[in-house]
Amino acid sequence: MENNNYKLAAWPAFVHAKCPRCRRGDMFATGMYGFKGQEMHKTCSHCGLTYEREPGYFYVAMFVSYAFNVAEMVTAAIAISVLTGSHNPWLYVTIILAIAVILSPFNFRYSRVMLLYWLTPGLHYHPEMSRDKTN
Ligand SMILES: [Zn+2]
Numbered sequence: 768m769e770n771n772n773y774k775l776a777a778w779p780a781f782v783h784a785k786c787p788r789c790r791r792g793d794m795f796a797t798g799m800y801g802f803k804g805q806e807m808h809k810t811c812s813h814c815g816l817t818y819e820r821e822p823g824y825f826y827v828a829m830f831v832s833y834a835f836n837v838a839e840m841v842t843a844a845i846a847i848s849v850l851t852g853s854h855n856p857w858l859y860v861t862i863i864l865a866i867a868v869i870l871s872p873f874n875f876r877y878s879r880v881m882l883l884y885w886l887t888p889g890l891h892y893h894p895e896m897s898r899d900k901t902n
Contacts, residue, residue: 784877
């Protein structure tokens with residue numbers, strides 16, 4: 768019988784932006800909020816997966832990021848309307864733009880994570896790759 772004790776759960780790996788194939792290596796070299804911006808590792812330190820599948824692959828992540836932005840802006844607009852009951856468009860524009868700026872590092876990071884986790888055909892979790900390296 769196969770021993771699956773080394774299997775790692777998807778959500779913690781997703782939240783911590785771990786490699787989609789082994790869920791061990793970090794995708795990003797830097798933190799989400801920092802002065803230098805976010806840098807990605809080229810390959811997974813654990814299983815060697817190349818994150819950028821082909822040149823320009825992360826342009827696709829912009830569409831995911833766009834979807835995040837729309838969802839956040841709609842949520843913010845509804846929240847402002849419910850919480851303040853205001854009809855002043857500048858209140859909406861100011862708060863929504865501020866939220867978009869504050870969340871942009873988050874969108875940048877998780878659009879790429881989501882792309883590699885769920886929107887890339889042929890890229891799946893390989894539990895056997897979560898094991899500690901023996902060599
Ligand atoms: Zn990996």
